[in-house]
Amino acid sequence: MRTAAIVFLALVGLMALLPVNFERQFRDSPNAGPSRQFPLGTDDLGRDRFSRLIYGTRVSLLLATAAAILSCLAAAALGGIAGLAGGVADKIILGAADLFLSLPWLFLLLMARAFLPLNVSPMLSVTITFLLLGALGWAAPAKVLRAGLRKLRGSDFILQARAAGCSPARLLWRHLMPNVMPILWAQLWITIPAYVLAESTLGMLGLGVMEPLPSWGNLLRELEGGGMADHPWLLAPVLLLAAVIGSFQLVFEREDYSA
Amino acid sequence: MNLLLVLALCGELRFALHDEPKTTDPLMMADESAEAIGYLTEGVLLRINRLTQRPEPELAASWRISKDSTKITFELRPGVKFPDGSPLTSETVVATFRRLLDPALHSPIADTFKTEKGTVKVTTQGPLTVLAEFPAPTAGMESMFDQIAIGSGLGPFLVAERRPGVSIVLKRNPSYWKRGLPLADAIRIDIEQNRDLELLRFRRGELQLIDKLTPDLYERLVKEAPGTAVDAGPTLDSEFLWFNQAKRAPIAETAKEWFRSTAFRRAVSQAIQRADLCRVVYRGHATPAAGPIAPSNKLWFKEDSAPERFDPATAAKLLETDGFRFQNGVLRDRGGNRVEFSLVTNAGSKTRERMAAMIQEDLSKLGVKINIVTLDFPSLIERMTRSLNYEACLLGLMNVDPDPSELMNILLSSASNHPWNPSQKTPETTWEAEIDRLMLAQAATADYSARKKSFDRVQEILREQAPVVYLLHPNALSAVSKQLTGVKPTPFFPHTFWDAPHISIAKSGGGG
DSSP: OHHHHHHHHHHHHHHHTSOOOOSOOOTTSTTOOOOSSOTTOBOTTSOBHHHHHHHHHHHHHHHHHHHHHHHHHHHHHHHHHHHHHOHHHHHHHHHHHHHHHHSOHHHHHHHHHHHSOSOOOHHHHHHHHHHHHHHHTTHHHHHHHHHHHHHHHTSHHHHHHHHTTOOHHHIIIIIIHHHHHHHHHHHHHHHHHHHHHHHHHHHHTTOSOOTTOOOHHHHHGGGGGOOTTTOGGGGHHHHHHHHHHHHHHHHSOOOOOOO | OHHHHHHHHOOEEEEEESSOOSOOOTTSOOSHHHHHHHHHHOOOSEEEOTTTOSEEESSEEEEEEOTTSSEEEEEEOTTOBOTTSOBOOHHHHHHHHHHHTOTTTOOTTGGGGEETTEEOEEEEEETTEEEEEOSSOOTTGGGGGGGOOOSSSOSSEEEEEEETTTEEEEEEOTTOSSTTOOSSSEEEEEEOOOHHHHHHHHHHTSOSEESOOOHHHHHHHHHHSTTSEEEEEEOSOEEEEEEOOOTTOSSOHHHHHHHHOHHHHHHHHHHSOHHHIIIIISTTOEEEOSSSSOTTOTTTSOTTOOOOOOOHHHHHHHHHHTTOEEETTEEEOTTSOBOEEEEEEETTOHHHHHHHHHHHHHHHTTTOEEEEEEEOHHHHHHIIIIIOOOSEEEEEEOOOOOSGGGGHHHHSTTOTTOTTSOSOSSOSSHHHHHHHHHHHHHHTOOOHHHHHHHHHHHHHHHHHHOSEEEEEEEEEEEEEOTTEESOOOOSSSSTTTTTGGGOEEOSSSOOO
16 A cells, blocks of 8 residues: 555656646637546636646645645644743743634734735745745644643653663654654644645635646635536546545554554 | 416515625615615615616606706605605605715715715705705716615515524515505515525525526526526626826836836737637626626617727737837836736636636737736725725726716726726826816716717727726626516616516416
8 A cells, every 4th residue: 555655646746747738728618528638627717627737736735745844843843842841931832822723814814915015926925825824833733742742751661761861862862753753744644735725715815826826725616616416527636635645644654652 | 366366476585685784774775785675675766767777756756857957856756655654745855865964974875965066955845845956067866866765664665574694574565655566475585695505595496586696607507497597688887907007106117107008008908808708707698898888878888889809919019119029928118127017806706816817818928927916805995095006906896877977986087986096186197187077077967968978988088098998797697486477687786676566476386
């Protein structure tokens, strides 16, 4: 299974790099069904859905993954400090995390968009959006990580390591890191699709990927009007998203440390 | 036989509004939902017939306009009674206008009756005679009274039950002055924001009317329930784009120079394929626009005007004559700057997003780069009216009144809603000065041919100067159940229930 997942991800990666013309409008063929010329049909403006899916994969995989990594790195740093140091640092970080979770981030993003210059390229606009998502999304994974570390800190094997004179650096590197990595990976796999979907929502508010750039998010918006029974090829972005996330999970197998 | 006929004709009419009405005060109604309720429950002195586009007597049995177009005298219909039994008199009308024009009320409808020269005075001239005096000659003044609800409860229906966010039930007004009407016993109006659900409920027979359908839902209905979808032709609404020409706008001077160039604006207008916008975005249910007036506006449309012809070659030549040059797929101005600007529109409108993407592709063939930005509506309005921090904007205008005076707040250079350069102290261009003069002239006379001549020239100037690139007029798309009779869909709001008193419901038959 793992090999199959690696091969699949490699194929998706290669596919995402294919040179495609995702913006050309075939205005005589809007909403066309699959054909040899358009394997997944065309969208409302007659653009080839397959080309848009390929380019959208490049945009979403790259940027949603980058944003998720940013969130998880910030969560690792802050959650790690809170979980290990405890005391005042723990209280401050927990307070900040609660504040971030309670903030109406949608309005924050709207405000941020209002302050951005209008005349920016679609790629720069979407990069900024994902950066903002990444910067704002650290709180939930940080709390999960902190809880995991607090539990680990009081566990028998850590106490034994300490009693054996293990240095703090070795304790962190040899004993704590391997045990919190599965938590971090899990947070990453949760966050990537969440950001892809968040981008889709933001698109409706003018913060997502701007025309003519495609993304998984704005391809998913095509499902809003229903009609999947008659047009099952509209489900291609959903299937690809699910397959990619599933494959990532298979490639980076989680260790069961609960026992 | 008669009993059977009555049984067949009575019943409950059911349709949905997309939003909760923001007010129940008839003098404060400004949103579409509130206006719809007001239309069904309130009485007006006269009503514009949506089919003939002419005013017809309602609470006023007749009216006469003075020769100098400054006064209108209404003779009220005798015997009209409110639900509590009290009679309609001229005092009621005067009291309504006193309240409407009270600055403390802040009525959005009152602006129509206030000008720089003063406010309309409404006085009683007898028990059933009302005089309205305008501070200056005003053309088409009678149509202004179509919106003013006199008192409360003089319409064909009364509000019987209101469940906020869920539904509003209207029942037949027993004291309605048109004897034997309305034909329906009641109207149930559900609040249904989701248009897909609204269509589904129509198909199930739970709703009998959909006043406004989007083109994709219309197409779906045509396939699923033939004979229930109605295309009533182009509305008075228009979709257009314009460039920010305001001197004080905080945008690059180079961009302002392009936008102030008539050749640039005309070239953009010629490079846009309006027919494609209508066919692809509106699925054929829109009409390419020649100007602000839709062809359905029979009285004021300039007969010989046609939409700007799609001609990218002429557009390129026009740009060349103005110092622009096309190099390696990029258009550059005299100073060598790449022609690139942002086009803002409101977020959440699929049709405008699609139109923007098509315009982006059309103009890319001229070497113009457009960055599309969708903004939430408050941010967009703030940029358009206050900060003026935008370059080009794609929006639409909903027009209710076919009279050109309705466009005064858009076309006068001093108007705050003058899109391309609002609130000018004096007109900054000679052609804007000419538009101002012509608009004021047409408003100062009741002579239709003189008004038409002035307004035709305004339409010509708008075509020549292209300060606004008019794109299309969307068609009025609606759904009418086969259970209903007496529904006469028109391109004017409300499209399907404007003659609600004459709509009747058969007891059997599916919604679709």
